[in-house]
Amino acid sequence: MPRLPPVTLYLLWILTGAFVLQLVTGGGNAANSPLVDWLALWPVGSEGFGGGGFLPWQLVTYAALHGNFIHLFFNAFMVWMLGAMLESQWGTRRYIQFVLACVLAAGAVHLLFGLLGVFPAGPALGISGLAYGLLLAYGLMYPNQQLMLVIPPVPIKAKYLVMILAGLALFMGLNSPGGVAHFAHLGGMLGAWLVMRYWRGDPPFGKRRPTLRSVR
Structure with a gap:
């Protein structure tokens, strides 16, 4: 096993440690932990301080929590598999920017659609926003790279996998409110x-900076 780059390693430790704390404080059920009240992302306007109410730091801390082991496993697997590769290519500073952009944007979009009443009010938790962001980045940089699905076990190009997952997320979000x-x-x-467009200097951030060749 090659040595993991630092941010990827720290993220995996944070996710694992937070889940263990959830189990300990939740009586074996991570979703019942009081940490969910404090750190999960609750809807804007919900009441209570540390008891099911929105607090600003939740826009970051929600990503560290997970509802169950399967939720944690698949997100951690994506961070390990794609995050380590992209961090090694981009460097620590740029990868930190990427992680924060994905986590903050995921939280902000969730809050926005909650305010619009698209789905029932409830807390969000998990680093799935980063997992999907990593998939998009990989698909943009290596669109024709073949990936092997687990179910069904068939190869598919990265660009098609990204489009399928984005389409499914949109469809499920509009037709299966609540739960996810x-x-x-x-x-x-x-x-x-x-x-990624900011790094390249593409609109809406200005003219293209051709020196950033590693970000396609």
């Missing part, structure tokens, strides 16, 4: 797209 923060997934993709 589908619009946060799309928000993570939006954050990834915007920060």
Whole structure:
């Protein structure tokens, strides 16, 4: 195993440590932990301080929490598989910018659609926004790279996988309200797209900077 780059390693430790704390404080059920009241992303306008109410720091801290082991496993797997590769290519500073852009955009989009009443009010948790952002970045940089799906076990080009997952997130968000923060997934993709355009100097951030060849 190659050594993990620092941000990816720290993220995996944070996600694992937070989940263990959730289990300990939730009596074996991560979703019942009081940490969810304090750190999950609650809708704007919800009441209570540390008891199911919106607080500004939740726009970042919600990403560290997960509802169950399967939720944590798949998100951590994406961070390990794609995050390590992209951090090694971009460098620590740029990867931190990418992580924050995905997490903040995912949270902001989730809050926006909650205010619009698209889905029932409830907390969001998990780093899925970053996972989807990593998929988008990989699809933009290596669109024709073949990836192997788990179910079904068939190869598919990265660009098609990104389009399928984005379409599913939009469809599920509009037709299956509650339970999963589908619009946060799309928000993570939006954050990834915007920060990559910023690095390149593409609109709406100005003229293209051709020196940034590693960000396509």
